[in-house]
Every structure is written in structure tokens, then in C-alpha cells.
Amino acid sequence: MNENIWILMSADAIAIATTLILAALGALFTERSGVLNLGIEGILLTSAISSFLAADASGSVWLGLIVGSLIGALLASIHAVLSVVFRANQIVAGLALVIFGTGLANFLGKPAEGKTVTTVINPLSFGPLSDIPVIGPIVFGQDIITYFAIAVAIVASRYLFSTRPGLELRATGDDPATVDAQGLSVARIRIRYTMIGGALVGLGGSWLMLAQSAGWHQAATTNGLGWIALALVVFAGWRPMRIIFGAVLFGFTLQLPFTLQAEQITFIPSAFLEMLPYLATLIALIALSRPGNRNLLGAPRALGTPFVRDER
Amino acid sequence: MSNTSHEVAQGPHHTSGAASTALSAHSIDKKFPGVLANDSVDFDVRAGEVHTLLGENGAGKSTLAAVLCGLYQPDAGYLMRNGKRINLSSPRAGLQHGIAMVHQHFRLVERFTVSENVILGSRDLPFKLNRREINEKVAAVAESYGLPIDPDATVGDLSVGQRQRVEIVKALYQGAEILLLDEPTAVLVPSEVEKLFENVHAMTAAGKSIVFISHKLGEVVEISDRVTVLRNGRVTGHVSGRGTTDTKELARLMVGRDIELNAQRATHATGHEVLQIRNLSLSIDDVAVLTEISFNVHAGEMVGIAGVAGNGQRELADTIAGLISPTSGSVSISGAMTTDCGPIQAREVGLAYVPEDRLGMGLVPSMSILDNLLLTRDRQIVVDRVSVRPEAARLIEQFEIKANGPDHLARKLSGGNAQKVLLARELSGGRSATKLLVVCSPTRGLDVGAIETVRRLINDARSAGQAILLISEDLDEVLSLSDRVLVLYRGAVVHETSGETAQLSQVGAAMAGLS
Numbered sequence: 001m002n003e004n005i006w007i008l009m010s011a012d013a014i015a016i017a018t019t020l021i022l023a024a025l026g027a028l029f030t031e032r033s034g035v036l037n038l039g040i041e042g043i044l045l046t047s048a049i050s051s052f053l054a055a056d057a058s059g060s061v062w063l064g065l066i067v068g069s070l071i072g073a074l075l076a077s078i079h080a081v082l083s084v085v086f087r088a089n090q091i092v093a094g095l096a097l098v099i100f101g102t103g104l105a106n107f108l109g110k111p112a113e114g115k116t117v118t119t120v121i122n123p124l125s126f127g128p129l130s131d132i133p134v135i136g137p138i139v140f141g142q143d144i145i146t147y148f149a150i151a152v153a154i155v156a157s158r159y160l161f162s163t164r165p166g167l168e169l170r171a172t173g174d175d176p177a178t179v180d181a182q183g184l185s186v187a188r189i190r191i192r193y194t195m196i197g198g199a200l201v202g203l204g205g206s207w208l209m210l211a212q213s214a215g216w217h218q219a220a221t222t223n224g225l226g227w228i229a230l231a232l233v234v235f236a237g238w239r240p241m242r243i244i245f246g247a248v249l250f251g252f253t254l255q256l257p258f259t260l261q262a263e264q265i266t267f268i269p270s271a272f273l274e275m276l277p278y279l280a281t282l283i284a285l286i287a288l289s290r291p292g293n294r295n296l297l298g299a300p301r302a303l304g305t306p307f308v309r310d311e312r
Numbered sequence: 313m314s315n316t317s318h319e320v321a322q323g324p325h326h327t328s329g330a331a332s333t334a335l336s337a338h339s340i341d342k343k344f345p346g347v348l349a350n351d352s353v354d355f356d357v358r359a360g361e362v363h364t365l366l367g368e369n370g371a372g373k374s375t376l377a378a379v380l381c382g383l384y385q386p387d388a389g390y391l392m393r394n395g396k397r398i399n400l401s402s403p404r405a406g407l408q409h410g411i412a413m414v415h416q417h418f419r420l421v422e423r424f425t426v427s428e429n430v431i432l433g434s435r436d437l438p439f440k441l442n443r444r445e446i447n448e449k450v451a452a453v454a455e456s457y458g459l460p461i462d463p464d465a466t467v468g469d470l471s472v473g474q475r476q477r478v479e480i481v482k483a484l485y486q487g488a489e490i491l492l493l494d495e496p497t498a499v500l501v502p503s504e505v506e507k508l509f510e511n512v513h514a515m516t517a518a519g520k521s522i523v524f525i526s527h528k529l530g531e532v533v534e535i536s537d538r539v540t541v542l543r544n545g546r547v548t549g550h551v552s553g554r555g556t557t558d559t560k561e562l563a564r565l566m567v568g569r570d571i572e573l574n575a576q577r578a579t580h581a582t583g584h585e586v587l588q589i590r591n592l593s594l595s596i597d598d599v600a601v602l603t604e605i606s607f608n609v610h611a612g613e614m615v616g617i618a619g620v621a622g623n624g625q626r627e628l629a630d631t632i633a634g635l636i637s638p639t640s641g642s643v644s645i646s647g648a649m650t651t652d653c654g655p656i657q658a659r660e661v662g663l664a665y666v667p668e669d670r671l672g673m674g675l676v677p678s679m680s681i682l683d684n685l686l687l688t689r690d691r692q693i694v695v696d697r698v699s700v701r702p703e704a705a706r707l708i709e710q711f712e713i714k715a716n717g718p719d720h721l722a723r724k725l726s727g728g729n730a731q732k733v734l735l736a737r738e739l740s741g742g743r744s745a746t747k748l749l750v751v752c753s754p755t756r757g758l759d760v761g762a763i764e765t766v767r768r769l770i771n772d773a774r775s776a777g778q779a780i781l782l783i784s785e786d787l788d789e790v791l792s793l794s795d796r797v798l799v800l801y802r803g804a805v806v807h808e809t810s811g812e813t814a815q816l817s818q819v820g821a822a823m824a825g826l827s
Contacts, residue, residue, distance in 0.1 A: 164437045171421045171432050178419040181383075182433025183404025298423070 009259040013251035020247035021149040022204030023229035030197035034173040036304040038094025041226025042101020044205035047072040051206030072202015080194035087306035112216040121211040156240040173300030176307040231281040340389035349375040351545040364524040367542035368759040369726040381413040382406030410489035422468035473504035490521040527759040529559045541565040583611030586779035592641035602803040614780040616794030624803035633665040634658035662747030664738035674734045677723030707736040728762025
């Protein structure tokens with residue numbers, strides 16, 4: 001057994017977890033306000049290709065990340081307008097966003113087909129710390145966005161549970177009528193956090209493109225990470241800190257097939273292993289969607305329900 | 313009614329004669345599609361008094377309260393606060409003028425703690441919350457009005473009475489000087505009502521004004537300094553409160569005619585046995601819910617089932633209706649065995665069922681009155697609305713349902729009108745003529761006018777020769793209407809008496825399991 005391969009795999013698992021953390025945090029902020037945005041996958045793809053084009057044209061990764069995040073917020077604002085202003089069915093609107101985002105990304109990606117990422121995000125250097133065996137490459141071998149994603153999760157946790165706007169956000173997802181009776185605007189809060197959530201998802205997509213991929217491969221670029229992120233929010237019980245652990249766990253299952261192949265362990269077909277994260281998603285969602293579990297988990301009560309002030 | 317009648321209201325009970333008007337509403341009009349909910353209504357409340365808005369459901373009380381607190385904007389008329397004209401564009405604007413509403417359906421986030429709920433929406437909070445400081449402040453506000461409450465308790469774990477206290481503390485915390493209490497006692501048990509009234513007195517003693525909204529005459533007389541009666545959106549009278557008031561007079565002002573609060577038993581001959589229950593037992597998850605119940609109900613007879621909630625009443629009704637299969641024993645309706653046959657079979661032989669949960673089990677809230685009526689009619693592939701429409705219109709008239717017509721949505725009906733629609737559907741017969749009517753808590757949560765109508769309709773059905781099984785937790789209702797009374801305790805019939813000779817004390821003791 002080659003230890004290096006396993007260390008590399010751990011480092012990669014944490015790396016792939018970055019996109020999951022950012023996308024899941026984006027979904028979490030959105031859902032905490034009571035809006036269900038199933039369009040995460042579409043946003044990931046569109047922001048990935050946008051960041052590629054922006055970085056390619058300008059030669060700056062940072063500009064790429066910014067453009068990707070803005071595109072994410074923009075796409076989320078479509079969902080926000082549809083579901084908050086027009087009170088559309090959020091599941092339908094979200095699925096429409098997936099289809100729209102995928103189509104748009106493939107269209108925008110035409111000129112990028114076959115091109116490779118020339119401007120990449122490099123891992124940070126921690127000097128001697130990075131040379132510590134095992135821990136070095138795993139903990140200190142990541143790039144700034146990975147550390148940023150973990151920081152966002154920590155800040156999000158504090159924000160949700162011990163600040164005034166966090167209190168108002170949680171109340172909006174649980175009981176919008178109460179928030180409305182206090183004279184706060186439910187619509188404004190929901191649109192705001194849906195867009196903030198979209199920006200986080202967009203950052204995740206951009207980072208995936210610029211730090212992880214060699215080039216644009218249409219839908220294979222994200223490969224269903226958006227759906228896994230949505231399951232991760234449920235898995236984490238709508239709590240930011242748990243998303244970090246869940247994301248790393250999913251990161252491992254995503255990396256496992258490659259590692260086992262490299263180790264030439266072939267008694268399990270690799271196709272089966274590649275299916276595992278999606279199977280895990282399915283099982284997590286089924287197990288956690290039993291009505292009794294929803295409340296235990298802390299699902300926002302008004303999730304997916306448009307708010308209408310009851311006039312007689 | 314004009315300002316002159318306000319003078320009458322200053323009864324001798326008013327110790328602080330110099331108290332100034334804290335809030336007043338002048339010629340308020342508020343229209344909703346198809347209804348004029350408030351029709352040039354005048355109202356005022358002074359500092360340190362309890363002024364009650366009395367009226368039936370749909371009389372416009374809640375609409376007026378919503379205008380007073382800024383939730384609705386009036387179509388005409390204006391508000392004055394301490395003699396100055398104000399314009400409330402939102403509940404927040406109302407709060408800024410010290411006006412807060414305690415809603416009938418609490419506006420509390422169940423998963424939040426008490427203090428989180430209390431501070432939600434306060435604008436003067438810092439970005440970062442200091443929980444200890446907030447808890448202390450919330451507790452201090454609560455204590456000062458004799459409303460002890462644990463700031464760290466989760467609201468979802470609290471009793472209804474405690475939640476109401478949280479709502480009141482929240483209003484006080486936000487600096488409310490005028491509190492609008494919308495039907496505050498509707499959800500409380502008697503001991504909690506007593507506690508609430510103590511709190512109200514503590515608040516008025518501190519100079520707060522209370523606008524008390526209710527349709528219960530007894531408590532209105534007990535708590536109010538003044539009473540304003542509304543009917544059909546108009547003020548029909550101002551009366552002074554506290555004992556000087558005649559409840560009959562208030563009832564007349566409210567309903568617009570003399571009403572008999574206690575319906576009388578009709579005398580009539582009873583016929584053959586319609587419902588026969590033999591040795592009925594039911595266990596759910598190995599827990600005995602009903603044990604060895606046997607009784608009959610005859611045509612033209614009303615049998616009342618009394619008991620404290622949760623002693624098997626709901627299961628008994630559902631078993632008779634065919635919704636639950638009993639563990640042993642039998643149910644037969646009009647001579648046909650319906651045990652284990654399911655609800656359709658029971659309806660085929662003449663069962664009509666008015667369940668306790670009107671808008672859950674009884675009616676489909678999102679459907680119109682017409683479609684709800686169609687639910688129990690003959691089933692055809694294509695729904696035939698055209699031929700049933702005239703009948704729907706006739707039933708709306710016959711059952712005195714206040715609605716815009718057969719297309720009125722069930723969820724937009726008041727409780728009383730929803731109950732009337734349900735009775736109309738059940739009594740007008742579906743697949744076969746109704747022979748047995750099972751009604752559960754038919755008047756729970758209704759106002760006096762609707763209670764009177766609903767009881768009359770049930771009595772009429774009995775006079776028409778139908779067998780009635782009345783299941784109610786309202787003991788007065790059971791005793792005053794039924795020919796025979798059975799008391800259900802822990803799933804068994806523990807007492808049986810004729811309705812005419814029933815002793816309240818005996819029945820009460822049986823309900824408590826003391827016989």
C-alpha cells in the first residue's frame with residue numbers, strides 16, 4: 001500500500017470539499033430564509049464557465065472568482081424574483097434554473113471547449129508547516145479559497161445564532177407571519193439571502209473551475225456536486241459547522257474510486273464506487289425526510305412555502 | 313351612535329375620571345372584496361382602562377383592531393393618538409406610537425427561546441446579541457407586570473397560556489402603551505383566564521390601555537370598563553362595563569334580536585332503533601381506547617356523549633363512521649351491519665358525520681362551498697356542477713350561511729359558517745337520505761349567534777325523525793339538548809341518565825371517574 005496515495009487522496013478530499021462547503025452554505029442561507037433553491041447545479045455550471053472566460057480574458061484568477069460569484073448572485077436573483085415576488089412553485093422554478101443554467105453554460109462554453117485553464121489558484125505556502133508528514137499536505141497544502149470556505153462556515157454559524165440579522169433570518173424561514181407582524185419585510189430578507197446564497201454557490205463553482213479542473217468539460221465539470229450540496233444541507237441539519245464535516249465526508253467518497261484504482265484494488269467495480277456519493281445522497285435524503293425527523297433536524301418550517309399576508 | 317353615547321360609558325367604576333383619550337378612531341371604513349368590514353366606526357380608549365370590542369365573528373372587530381395597530385390601512389377615516397392625528401402605514405409604525413397587537417393566533421417562532429421571540433424585530437439592538445443582558449432585561453419587564461416567565465425556555469415547549477404571556481411581554485418590551493388583545497381567552501383554560509385578568513389589571517394600574525376583543529359575554533362584563541358593540545361592521549351600542557351591564561342587552565346589541573342562550577329540548581316521539589352498538593372495543597397499539605360499549609340511538613332521539621377530552625370520544629365517532637375498524641364488537645346503522653365496511657358503506661345506509669375538525673376532516677379548505685357539497689353526492693366521472701348549483705344556493709339560504717355564493721372558498725368562511733356548510737352537506741343527504749347524524753363538538757369556538765343556529769339545526773334534524781349522536785365536551789350543551797346522556801370515561805360508558813332528569817353534579821362526578 002502506498003501511503004502517499006492515501007495522503008494525496010485526503011488532501012484532494014478536502015479540496016473537493018471546498019466547492020461542497022461553499023455551495024451547501026449558499027443553499028443553507030437560502031433555505032434558512034424559507035426559499036428552496038434547487039437550481040444550485042445550474043448556478044455552479046454557469047458561474048464555472050463565466051469565471052473561466054473572465055479569468056482567461058483578463059489573466060486574473062481573482063477577477064474570475066469575482067465574476068463567477070456575481071453571476072451566481074444574478075442567477076439566484078431570478079429564482080428569488082420568481083419565488084418571492086411572483087410566488088411561483090419553488091421546486092418548479094428551481095428545476096427550471098438547473099435546465100437554464102446548464103444550457104447557458106454549454107452555450108457560453110462553446111469557445112472554451114478544449115482550452116485549458118492557464119491562470120490557476122496556487123496552494124498557499126506555510127513554509128516548514130507544509131513539510132510536516134501526513135498533516136502537512138492535508139492541512140497546510142490547500143489554497144486560500146479552501147481556508148476561506150471554512151472561515152465562512154464558522155462566521156455563518158456565529159452570524160445565524162448570535163446576531164440580530166441572524167435571528168431575523170432564522171425567524172423568516174420558520175415563521176414569516178411573525179416577522180411580517182414585526183414590520184420587517186419578508187420579501188426583502190428572502191431576496192437578500194437567496195442572492196447571497198447564489199454568490200456563495202457561484203464562488204464554489206468558480207473555484208472548482210479555476211483550482212480543480214484542467215479545462216471546461218460541460219456538465220462533467222460539476223458532475224452533480226450541486227445536488228450533493230443540497231443533500232448536504234439536510235445532512236447537516238441546516239447548521240453551518242456540520243456542513244464542513246459532511247463536505248469532507250462526501251469529498252472522501254468522491255475521491256475513493258480514483259485512489260482504489262491507483263492502488264489497483266479492483267474487486268469492487270469502479271463504476272459502483274463512483275456511484276457511491278450519489279447513493280449516499282439518496283439514502284441520506286430518504287432517511288432524513290421522514291416527517292418525524294424534519295423537526296428534530298431543524299428544517300425551516302416555512303421552507304418552500306411562499307409567504308402571503310392573509311387578507312380577508 | 314355618536315360621541316354622546318360615550319358619556320353613558322363613563323360609569324361610576326371609573327375612578328380616574330380625568331384620564332385622557334389615548335387613542336381614537338374616527339369614521340373608519342374598511343372594505344374587503346364583497347364585504348364592508350367596518351362602516352364609519354368610531355372608537356376610543358383612555359389611558360388606564362379596558363375598553364372591549366364585542367361582536368360576533370365577522371362583525372368587524374378584528375378588522376378594526378388591525379386598523380388600530382397599523383396592519384390594515386382604512387379606506388376612509390383617521391386615527392388620533394393623544395389628540396394628534398396619526399397615519400399608521402404598518403404595524404411597525406403602530407409600535408412607534410406605542411400600539412401593539414396580541415394576535416389570536418400567536419405570532420411566535422416556536423423554535424426560538426422566549427427572549428429571542430421578545431427581541432425579534434426590535435431595532436435598537438446591537439448587531440451582536442448579548443444573551444445574558446437580554447435575558448435579564450426581558451425578565452425584568454415580565455416581572456414588573458407580574459408575568460413571570462423563563463427567558464431561556466423554548467416557546468414550543470410552553471403551554472398556550474404561557475405563550476400568550478410571552479406575546480404580552482413582547483409588546484411591553486417594545487414599549488407598548490396600548491395593547492390590543494384579540495380574543496385572548498379563546499384558547500385559555502379557566503385558571504389561565506383568571507391569571508390573564510390579573511395581568512390586565514396590573515397593566516391598567518400602570519396606566520396602559522387595553523383594547524379587549526371578545527364575543528364571550530360573561531368575561532366581557534367582568535373585565536371591561538366600557539364596551540363597544542359591533543354588528544355587521546357598524547357600532548350598535550356603547551355600554552359601560554363592570555357588572556352594571558345586562559348580558560341580555562349586550563347579546564341583543566350583538567346579534568340584533570333577542571336570543572335564547574340555552575336551547576331547549578324539543579318534545580317528540582321516538583321511533584325504531586337506528587344505531588345499534590354492541591360490545592364495541594378498540595385497542596390502538598395494545599392500549600385499550602374503547603371497552604365494551606353498547607347503546608342504541610332511536611329515530612327522533614338525541615343521545616349525548618359527555619366526557620373530558622381524550623376519553624375515547626373521537627375514536628368512538630370514527631368507529632361509527634367506519635373510519636376505524638373495532639377490535640371486537642359491532643356497529644349497525646338502520647339494521648345494516650357496517651362494522652369493518654368502511655365509511656362509504658356507512659354513508660350508503662344513511663350516516664351523516666360532522667367531525668370535530670371542521671376544516672381538516674370535514675371540509676376541503678381550498679375548495680368552494682359547491683365543490684365541498686359535491687364530495688358526498690353521487691360519484692360520476694364528470695363533475696356535474698350545473699345541476700347542483702341551485703341546490704347549493706338554496707342550502708346557503710336555508711342554513712343562513714354568510715358567503716358570497718356557492719363559489720366562496722371554504723377556508724375563507726368563519727368558523728360558524730364553515731360548520732353550517734358542513735351541517736348543510738351532511739343533513740341534505742348525499743347518496744341516501746340521512747338517518748343517523750353523528751356530530752362532534754358542533755359549537756366549539758363559535759360565537760353565540762352561530763351556536764344558537766347550529767343547535768337549532770341539529771334540533772330540527774331530530775324533529776325530522778333523524779337519530780342524533782351528539783359528542784361534546786361542552787357539558788351544558790349535552791345536558792340541555794340530549795334526551796339521554798352517556799358519560800364516557802377511559803373508553804367505557806360509566807354513567808347513563810335521561811337528559812331531563814340529569815344531575816349536573818352526578819354527571820360531573822362520572823366525567824371525573826368518581827362514580
